Amino acid sequence: MKTISVGGTSGLQAATINNVARVAGVSTATVSRFLRGDQVRSADAIKAAIDRLGYRPTLAARSLRSGIHYAVAMIVPDIVNPYFSSLAKGVESVFRDTPYRVFLCNTDEQSAVEDAVLDEVMHRVDGIILAPAVEQEDAPTHVREQGMPIVLVDRELSDKSFDSVLVDNGGGARSAARHLCELGHSRIAIISGPLSNTPGRVRYKGFMDELNRRGVFPPGDFVQFSNFKESGGQDAMHRLMQLADRPTAVFCANNSMTIGALKTLKDLKVAIGREISVIGFDDLDLGPLLDPPLTVIDRPSEEQGATAARLLLRRLGGTMDKEPEHIVLPTRLIVRASCVPPPSEQHSTGTPS
Amino acid sequence: MKTISVGGTSGLQAATINNVARVAGVSTATVSRFLRGDQVRSADAIKAAIDRLGYRPTLAARSLRSGIHYAVAMIVPDIVNPYFSSLAKGVESVFRDTPYRVFLCNTDEQSAVEDAVLDEVMHRVDGIILAPAVEQEDAPTHVREQGMPIVLVDRELSDKSFDSVLVDNGGGARSAARHLCELGHSRIAIISGPLSNTPGRVRYKGFMDELNRRGVFPPGDFVQFSNFKESGGQDAMHRLMQLADRPTAVFCANNSMTIGALKTLKDLKVAIGREISVIGFDDLDLGPLLDPPLTVIDRPSEEQGATAARLLLRRLGGTMDKEPEHIVLPTRLIVRASCVPPPSEQHSTGTPS
DNA sequence: GTGAAAGCGCTAACAT
DNA sequence: ATGTTAGCGCTTTCAC
Numbered sequence: 001m002k003t004i005s006v007g008g009t010s011g012l013q014a015a016t017i018n019n020v021a022r023v024a025g026v027s028t029a030t031v032s033r034f035l036r037g038d039q040v041r042s043a044d045a046i047k048a049a050i051d052r053l054g055y056r057p058t059l060a061a062r063s064l065r066s067g068i069h070y071a072v073a074m075i076v077p078d079i080v081n082p083y084f085s086s087l088a089k090g091v092e093s094v095f096r097d098t099p100y101r102v103f104l105c106n107t108d109e110q111s112a113v114e115d116a117v118l119d120e121v122m123h124r125v126d127g128i129i130l131a132p133a134v135e136q137e138d139a140p141t142h143v144r145e146q147g148m149p150i151v152l153v154d155r156e157l158s159d160k161s162f163d164s165v166l167v168d169n170g171g172g173a174r175s176a177a178r179h180l181c182e183l184g185h186s187r188i189a190i191i192s193g194p195l196s197n198t199p200g201r202v203r204y205k206g207f208m209d210e211l212n213r214r215g216v217f218p219p220g221d222f223v224q225f226s227n228f229k230e231s232g233g234q235d236a237m238h239r240l241m242q243l244a245d246r247p248t249a250v251f252c253a254n255n256s257m258t259i260g261a262l263k264t265l266k267d268l269k270v271a272i273g274r275e276i277s278v279i280g281f282d283d284l285d286l287g288p289l290l291d292p293p294l295t296v297i298d299r300p301s302e303e304q305g306a307t308a309a310r311l312l313l314r315r316l317g318g319t320m321d322k323e324p325e326h327i328v329l330p331t332r333l334i335v336r337a338s339c340v341p342p343p344s345e346q347h348s349t350g351t352p353s
Numbered sequence: 354m355k356t357i358s359v360g361g362t363s364g365l366q367a368a369t370i371n372n373v374a375r376v377a378g379v380s381t382a383t384v385s386r387f388l389r390g391d392q393v394r395s396a397d398a399i400k401a402a403i404d405r406l407g408y409r410p411t412l413a414a415r416s417l418r419s420g421i422h423y424a425v426a427m428i429v430p431d432i433v434n435p436y437f438s439s440l441a442k443g444v445e446s447v448f449r450d451t452p453y454r455v456f457l458c459n460t461d462e463q464s465a466v467e468d469a470v471l472d473e474v475m476h477r478v479d480g481i482i483l484a485p486a487v488e489q490e491d492a493p494t495h496v497r498e499q500g501m502p503i504v505l506v507d508r509e510l511s512d513k514s515f516d517s518v519l520v521d522n523g524g525g526a527r528s529a530a531r532h533l534c535e536l537g538h539s540r541i542a543i544i545s546g547p548l549s550n551t552p553g554r555v556r557y558k559g560f561m562d563e564l565n566r567r568g569v570f571p572p573g574d575f576v577q578f579s580n581f582k583e584s585g586g587q588d589a590m591h592r593l594m595q596l597a598d599r600p601t602a603v604f605c606a607n608n609s610m611t612i613g614a615l616k617t618l619k620d621l622k623v624a625i626g627r628e629i630s631v632i633g634f635d636d637l638d639l640g641p642l643l644d645p646p647l648t649v650i651d652r653p654s655e656e657q658g659a660t661a662a663r664l665l666l667r668r669l670g671g672t673m674d675k676e677p678e679h680i681v682l683p684t685r686l687i688v689r690a691s692c693v694p695p696p697s698e699q700h701s702t703g704t705p706s
Numbered sequence: 707g708t709g710a711a712a713g714c715g716c717t718a719a720c721a722t
Numbered sequence: 723a724t725g726t727t728a729g730c731g732c733t734t735t736c737a738c
Contacts, residue, residue: 016731027709032733041707059477060416061731064714069413071424074457079445085438092432092459096466101474104427104457106445113449121454124412262642284639289615291644369715380725385717394723414715417730708738714731721726 015055023049072312073103073121075114077133083255083282083301084131087153090305091129098313100126109133118143127312129153129305135197149315151308155198156326163315165308165327169199169281172297172331173206173251176279179295179333180249181214184341185277189222189247191236191257200228203253203281222247226257233260241268248276248342255282262290277339293336300329368408376402425665426456426474428467430486436608436635436654437484440506443658444482451666453479462486471496480665482506482658488550502668504661508551509679516668518661518680522552525650525684526559526604529632532648532686533602534567537694538630542575542600544589544610553581556606556634575600579610586613594621601629601695608635615643630692646689653682 013019017035021028024045034040035057049055063069074091076084088104095102103121107114111134118139121128127149130140135155140162144150152164180188190207193200211218221243226232233252240247241264252258258280265272272278273292280287280296287294307327314322366372370388374381377398387393388410402408416422427444429437441457448455456474460467464487471492474481480502483493488508493515497503505517533541543560546553564571574596579585586605593600594617605611611633618625625631626645633640633649640647660680667675 017733018731028732029709029711029734030707033708036733039707056476058417058731060413060422061714062733063413064411064417064716064731065733067413067714071456073454079432079442080435080438082433082435082438085433085435085441088457089432089459092457093461096459096470101426101456101458101477103424103454104441104445105454106442106449108446117449123409124454259639259642266642286612286637286639286643289612289619289643290639370717371715381716382718382726383724386724389717392723411715414730415717417715417732418717420730710735710737712733712735714733716730717728719726719728722724 013053015053017055017057020046020049020053020055023052069124069126070099071101071103071125072127072129072316073105073117073125074129074131075105075107075117075121076131077107077109077114079104079106081256082285083154083299086301087131087305087308090302090307091309092305093302094306094309094313100313100316107133111139115139122146122148127151127316129308129312131155132157132197149312151312151315153304153308160326161324163308163311163324163326165304165311165329166198167299167304167329168331169202170206172281172299172333173203173253174210175331175333176251176281176297177207177210177214177216179279179335179339180251180277181211181216183249183277183339185249186216187222187245187248187342188216188218189224189240189250190218191224191226191233191240191250191252191261193228193253193257194225200253207251207253218247228254228256230256230260230263233257234264235260237261237264238268241265241270246276249339250276250278252278252280255280255284258282258284258294258296262294272338273340275343277342279339283334287334288336290338292338295336295339296334297331298334299331304329366406368406370408370410373399373402373406373408376405422477422479423452424454424456424478425480425482425669426458426470426478427482428458428460428470428474429484430460430462430467432457432459434609435638436507436652439654440484440658440661443655443660444662445658446655447659447662447666453666453669460486464492468492475499475501480504480669482661482665484508485510485550502665504665504668506657506661513679514677516661516664516677516679518657518664518682519551520652520657520682521684522555523559525634525652525686526556526606527563528684528686529604529634529650530560530563530567530569532632532688532692533604533630534564534569536602536630536692538602539569540575540598540601540695541569541571542577542593542603543571544577544579544586544593544603544605544614546581546606546610547578553606560604560606571600581607581609583609583613583616586610587617588613590614590617591621594618594623599629602692603629603631605631605633608633608637611635611637611647611649615647625691626693628696630695632692636687640687641689643691645691648689648692649687650684651687652684657682 017028017031021031026042031046034046092102105117114133122143129151131154140150150162152162156164192204195201224236226236252261283296283298370381370384374384379395384399387399445455458470467486475496482504484507493503503515505515509517545557548554577589579589605614636649636651
């Protein structure tokens with residue numbers, strides 16, 4: 001009868017199912033059944049024994065037997081980006097009420113790290129929520145072949161067999177374009193993300209489509225492709241401001257680039273609102289505090305995380321054969337004051353108020 | 354000879370140490386030794402077998418044998434707060450190069466959640482990095498009694514037997530006070546956090562001490578205690594602005610309250626810089642973009658996380674008996690433009706430039 | 707409804 | 723340097 005010194009009323013036995021069984025005067029099988037929720041005659045005695053020993057099932061033993069880890073991984077490119085930390089919060093909050101715990105994996109936007117993490121974590125989790133750093137198709141497919149449930153977030157892959165939770169990037173970008181046009185702008189520029197990934201591509205396309213639909217066709221100079229990073233936004237805005245004919249309005253396709261763009265504008269002492277209108281994709285927590293407050297397309301990131309978590313939970317519940325779900329959450333235009341009608345000069349193509 | 358359908362060149366055996374041993378023509382013990390790094394004659398054969406089977410040790414089995422989980426938990430009050438997400442990034446980056454993975458646990462500032470999480474997670478991790486939501490002493494002590502290594506971050510407890518990584522809150526607050534005094538302010542207010550926790554108490558004390566040392570004694574009205582939250586900062590600043598004799602400078606003791614305070618100022622159309630100087634504790638990522646750019650006390654949050662992770666790693670390496678370390682990282686005054694000399698009227702107590 | 711016993715994959719004696 | 727074996731704590735047949 002092995003004992004262990006646990007801070008209780010007295011020297012207690014080690015908290016194993018065996019000892020619980022012994023104390024309750026039944027077999028381990030019965031305790032196991034009780035734990036699983038089966039009907040058991042000696043339920044009371046078992047309950048008492050569990051309490052007395054402070055018994056908690058040993059996860060490792062369970063895992064070894066069952067192959068279930070009661071853990072999931074959330075893989076994000078940059079946890080410091082408010083979008084991803086909100087996402088993380090949503091994910092975490094859903095799993096808090098389940099036996100699953102969440103590994104946080106930060107890839108620093110490096111797909112090599114992502115691959116390594118994916119490979120490592122595959123062997124110790126039951127499912128993965130993945131916000132891919134780069135959209136290479138191979139890795140996740142490879143992982144899922146092993147039967148690992150994956151929910152894609154933020155970015156999708158051509159392989160539609162994964163569950164995914166996206167936001168309506170196209171709609172958001174279109175409403176940004178619409179807003180600018182309706183204010184009377186026609187010299188409209190975009191600082192776009194890379195076309196190689198979903199948000200970059202879809203936002204670009206949505207924005208341009210809506211512009212074109214309204215008869216606005218930005219010159220090549222007005223279309224700046226960048227990398228979704230602050231420095232990229234900074235550079236792109238620089239290029240825009242060096243143009244002989246500057247745009248009167250700029251759409252920045254994500255939060256980091258928006259920050260960079262705003263920094264450039266500040267450096268160059270270009271007055272937002274008066275000289276140039278700016279609209280960003282993703283709200284900034286200090287957006288309302290900027291001068292002028294920033295008009296943005298907002299997306300429900302925390303809800304997105306929670307939704308992804310629920311989707312994954314469904315798979316973990318054993319529903320591996322169900323059709324993949326592709327959920328798209330709506331975005332929302334938040335009108336503040338950084339977008340105003342263009343300074344009255346040449347412009348007429350749009351729909352002036 | 355059980356087989357499993359893994360996407361390889363052919364039907365492969367299950368990736369267990371047993372099969373590796375069989376393929377290599379040795380015993381499992383030898384493989385185990387090889388895995389541990391022991392000198393082994395048949396190293397090459399084993400290596401080959403491992404490759405061929407795509408063998409990876411089953412963590413659950415290892416855990417069951419060894420009691421090691423190769424997991425740690427990072428418990429934070431609010432992952433969306435940039436301070437904590439930076440912290441998380443630092444922690445994660447250190448553990449990435451180790452066999453340990455990091456559970457992210459968000460407590461939403463609720464100590465009940467924290468207790469529950471601590472209790473749950475205790476049974477499945479080897480160590481904990483804890484940024485306590487509230488400084489109740491019981492929980493962690495209780496946990497550590499079980500022999501669980503804990504590293505405290507951001508807040509300390511009276512029980513000094515835990516490792517901890519703090520920043521020099523007192524020094525930071527003092528340098529804020531000094532900065533304000535040196536600019537010539539004497540009507541100085543503080544929006545303080547609760548005195549019930551370390552950062553709240555130490556920042557308050559540091560700030561007031563330095564003020565007093567310089568002959569500045571703010572009236573009671575100028576000392577607003579709040580809750581470290583945005584809404585709290587907002588309310589506190591409201592109270593300050595309702596005063597007949599307003600302060601000419603305000604110190605906000607953390608990032609969230611600073612944001613709230615700035616919102617109030619914006620609502621009330623109080624011109625920062627001209628009418629009132631503001632200095633915050635914690636940098637804001639958009640701080641430089643505000644108008645005027647915000648002067649702040651910055652602290653190295655990512656480094657703090659990394660340091661905590663290294664401390665924990667040391668304990669995990671088996672050094673449970675070593676003396677606890679209490680590391681204090683320096684803060685840094687970042688002078689931007691939100692603090693300027695007071696509007697020229699009554700003031701003389703300070704040390705005008 | 708219950709118990710006995712096998713075995714998940716691994717490591718650490720213990721022997722050789 | 724290597725093999726044999728017991729056993730970590732749990733779940734699950736299989737018999738009763």
